[in-house]
Amino acid sequence: MxxxxxxxxxxxxxxxxxxxxxxxxxxxxxxxxxxxxxxxxxxxxxxxxxxxxxxxxxxxxxxxxxxxxxxxxxxxxxxxxxxxxxxxxxxxxxxxxxxxxxxxxxxxxxxxxxxxxxxxxxxLAQPDGRHPGYARLRRVLDHMEAHYGEPVRMQALAELAGLSLSQLERQFRRVFQLAPQQWLTRLRIEAAMQRLHGEDTIASIGQLCGFTDQSAFSRQFKASVGLTPRDYRRLNPAPPCAPT
CATH class of the missing domain: 3.30.450.20 (PAS domain)
Known part of the structure; x- marks a missing residue:
């Protein structure tokens, strides 16, 4: 019926x-x-x-x-x-x-x-540390945190965890509420925000944080933060040097 x-x-x-x-x-x-x-x-x-x-x-x-x-x-x-x-x-x-x-x-x-x-x-909530796959996913997370500025292949991350690509995606979302690629983007944007308080050029910051070119960096940064890297730097300038 x-x-x-x-x-x-x-x-x-x-x-x-x-x-x-x-x-x-x-x-x-x-x-x-x-x-x-x-x-x-x-x-x-x-x-x-x-x-x-x-x-x-x-x-x-x-x-x-x-x-x-x-x-x-x-x-x-x-x-x-x-x-x-x-x-x-x-x-x-x-x-x-x-x-x-x-x-x-x-x-x-x-x-x-x-x-x-x-x-x-x-x-975004705190990761679910009680999930049975947390330990192996933590290895993936540690690898991303150490190598976010380099090309990171999702297949290599899956192999590091001993999972298929689909298993990695599913378990990562369950524990961290994000896909692995989204978490990598978060790491890169947070690192870029820190570096923008310094004196490195915007182009070099993008490269150091794993973006292929300045256009891709600016586009992703604005989508995530709401500002271009240049505008973010202007609103959040580096602190003055301490007097000697």
Whole structure:
């Protein structure tokens, strides 16, 4: 017997459900990129007291420019018909510190037309050290941390763990919430952020952190951090030398 069709899900109900998840940001936006729904996690991380202070505004009006402009650019892509699935990027947490999240967004359609978008951003949790495969995956992680600046083959990592490529991918996601390639990207971006406080050229920093060329480095850095390496350096200059 065929199942009966379910009615459309009430966005207010979704919002209420996501209010109960402190490690997930949930939102719905209209065709102009303005929030129509936002869970309490998002409200709190913006430092606002009520949901009404979010509704009707765009991300670029609520977040610091380095984050808001990047989110707005994502919104334009999604409202143009694209999907974003598990984009690794930095977000602002409740203490205003930055942390890593996985963001997914997709268009909302009605009668074939895009009327808005819906999305979530999930905080990356601590690795599951109780997983039976943790020890062998830790060897993979140690190898990536020691060699992130070099070409790293996923097949070589699988062999290091004694797993097939698909087993490595599946177990790594289970323990670290990321694919191995995403974790490698995270290591490279974090290393680049540190080096950008120094005096090395941006091109040399990209090479030292494992990127094939400056264009690839800038593209990935902006996708993850919300700024180009050059803009990040300008906003986070190297500390002055101590007087002698």
């Amino acid at each position: 065929p199942s009966a069709a379910l009615p459309p899900v009430d966005p207010d109900l979704l919002q209420e459900l996501f209010d109960r998840l402190p490690d997930v940001v949930f939102f719905i936006k209209d065709r102009h990129g303005r929030y129509t729904h936002a869970n309490q996690t998002l409200v709190q991380r913006l430092g606002l007291g009520a949901r009404e202070a979010v509704i009707g505004y765009r991300a670029s009006e609520l977040f610091p420019a380095r984050l808001g402009d990047g989110y707005a650019a994502q919104d334009r892509r999604v409202l143009g018909g694209a999907r974003i699935d598990d984009q690794l990027e930095m977000h602002m947490f409740q203490n205003r510190a930055a942390g890593w999240c996985l963001t997914s967004k997709q268009p909302l359609r009605h009668d074939g037309e895009i009327h808005g978008l819906i999305g979530i951003s999930r905080d």
